[in-house]
Amino acid sequence: MANNKGRRRRFGAIRRLPSGRYQARYPGPDGVMRPAPETFASIADADDWLAEKQTEIRRGEWRDPEAGAVSFRAYADKWVEERELAALTRDLYRYLLDKYLAAFADSDLDEITAPLVREWRAERLRVTGAKTMTAKAYRLLKSIMETAVDDELITRNPCRIKGAGKEKAAERRIATVAQVDALAEAVGMRWRLMVYLGAYGPMRPEELAGLRRRDVDLENLRIRVRLAEPERMNGRRVRGDTKSEAGTRTVILPAFLRRELRWHLESYAEPGPDGLVFVGEKGAPFRRSTFGRKWRKAREIVGMPEGFRFYDLRHTGHTLSTRSGATLKDTMVRAGQSSEKAALIYQHSDEERQEEVAAGLDATVRKARAEAAKKRAADKRSGTDLARDD
DSSP: OBOTTOOBOSSOEEEEOTTSOEEEEEEOTTSOEEEOSSOBSSHHHHHHHHHHHHHHHHHTOOOOTTTTOSBHHHHHHHHHHTSOOOHHHHHHHHHHHHHTSGGGTTSBGGGOOHHHHHHHHHHHHHHHOOHHHHHHHHHHHHHHHHHHHHTTSSSSOSOOOTTTTOOOOOOOOOOOHHHHHHHHHHHOTTTHHHHHHHHHSOOOHHHHHTOBGGGEETTTTEEEEOOBOOBOTTSOBOOBOOSSGGGSEEEEOOGGGHHHHHHHHHHTSOSSTTOBSOBOTTSSBOOHHHHHHHHHHHHHHHTOOTTOOTTHHHHHHHHHHHHTTOOHHHHHHHHTOOOHHHHTTOOOOOHHHHHHHHHHHHHHHHHHHHHHHHHHHHHHHHHHHHHHHO
């Protein structure tokens, strides 16, 4: 190959353009001649660029510059499909791609740069203020682009913002025993047991949805949590395993719930061993949207903060169990929690110990109820005395 002065080159070619700048071209490992993505001010600059490309090829580090010309959305859809994801996780990823990562839908993988990612994140935070969902979307984007690096479609992951994928969990709210009782009363007779099991189980909503009669041992106050039935965004429920191996467990209930449990089974649960414990007014499995309306109304009646979620009842159960003498190991077993980090301190908590925890929880709640009743009586007497003075 010759340059513009006719000298033979060992690798690539350089020619002077009418503009006075220089264009460099080189043969890839496949023999195809490829131009540099930019022109150069001097022959020396062009020659240096060719030398870098030749080194990349010799070291096996060369990447086809056209490899990244793949639609991000098409690649992301394939990325989701190729993974064994839980139904809710798949729904979440689809939602994030549609709502949060739509800005990249029409871009090729190699067009998504670090500055563009920073700009996207700043814009999402400014417009939506949704820090948690933006962090989830960033993590998804980073994972997809990391796979693109592994597939040799791009040379480097453009997601390089430190801490951008971390979610700062808000401080979990705690309800008092009196507030749990008030919520159970306000949510209605059909759902009051769900509130109590959410707080004093403490069981997850999807675990409550999958609860069957055969899982309930009324005589011994035990509930066997075997599966979960989370509700997808399309309203359909998916029957599957609990959140983790630790999620499959036996929950020993405090004694004060015996009457609530018996009454609910007699009044609302479906018949037969496989009958659902919780069903709606029309006999169908309870819907998240329907129960959500009842929960929000009950929360308003009780005067609880708008941000208090049904799931926060679990934190209430954790706190009360701890106050009643349960260790961290005990509360982890009771709530069905498991993680690599937790496994370092996780130890066996047997059934006898769980009975002690349930007994302690029973005593704690009974004491709180008695104190609340005593206070109400005192307030009533005080009001009567004031009326007499008038």
